[in-house]
Amino acid sequence: RDEVEDEGMTGISTRFILKSIDAALADSTKNMITPLSIRDSLIRQVKEQIVSPEDRKFYLQFLQKVLHEEYLSILEKEITKAFVSAYEEQAESLFDNYLDHAEAYVNNTTLKDRVTSEDMRADENFLTSIEEQIGIKGSAKNSFRADITSYMFSKLRRGDVIDWRSYGPLKEAIESKLVASVRDISRIVTKSKSRDNKQQKKFNAMVQTLIDTYGYNEESAEEVIKFASNNLWRDS
Template identity: 55%
Template sequence: MYSEGDPRVLELNGAFNVGNRGMVEFIEVFKNETEYLHAMITATQEKFVPAPGRHGTVYIDSVIVAHSNEAEWQKFKADHTNEANLDRIVVVKEQAETLFQNYLDHAEAYVNNTKVKDANTREELQPDEGFLKSVEEQIAIIGSAAEGFRQEVIAYLWAAGRRNEKVSYQSYEPLKEAIEKKLMSSVRDISRIITKARTRDEEQTDKYGAMVQSLLENGYCEHVWMWC
């Protein structure tokens, strides 16, 4: 056996070392112990991470991508002791941005009386008014008010683009609120379908059955979904 300081025991097989000069990915990052978060601070600020054993530090130059659910992120953000980490985090709300871009595509097509090109089939489709309404009704935009709201959104974001401002789902506050409420509503709907429940209404039962059938068709066994 060699001592911890012997170069023959140095194995650079940790996540930071494997992802050096590339990308490091953390799943459910805020479930990690505090020392791992401290290592992230050192990596982003000083560009070094501890080497195994007694070998000092290793230079690192990587992009760190971390995933978290919204509840844990809000809890982490509310703790003032995490300020050092927060200063180095750039939040990317993937689901919100995707919903935002979809809304823009359909709203712009609706306002300009054009069609939306399907990203997969490249087929030109009519704007999906049902989808637009499902977002807008989250902030009580219904009926005749919907057309004016869509025009306001497109005009506001077009002007922001002209000013070379970065456009995101947070750019227009009413739409930001609608998107966030839509996402929360979607989570609740899915939860009622896939989680344990003594009673499901007919629609939820049908959706549950379709979900199970889809899993089985894609090679999953019954043990994957029996807990539901």
């Protein structure tokens, strides 16, 4: 009790927060609010309602820096998931190739090149490029490749269906591999006139994932994607 003598007597009240949300709703021209519009409304309310210069500076710094950075972190995770969903075929292709090359590596055999049909050795550079996404390095690669090969083929023997999501660590590595090139994401989320047909389809898939998974509508999804392109990947 001694440590919180002023509990409930200082800080931002729930009434202040609700008033900011009401203001965001009132200012909306599209019958919707987003985390961005609520944050902007909170900033306006702080500037207009907080009298103390010291308190005003403290809350503005929190909203414009701490909250801003935290929201970017959350938004990046959401859009990354949407991005990977839009690249489902590439994810599955990476998975198939990894499994083929890992099996050849573990068994010290060759595999057929999918384009030329020529025999080839396991591509260690390719395997490493996937594994390094989750910190698999050095001698750890041998046990990782053996474990995943054994796990996948045991599932196949049981008649289970496998895909790129079947093994958690590999799924994480493939996701990281897909989003490692920020420039690719940036090209998709920039202005619509710069997208080709293929990119437009992927953009639409990203929007749909945000709608289905996180509860956005189409306009709010496009708004946060545009915000991400201006704040997460503008230097790519």
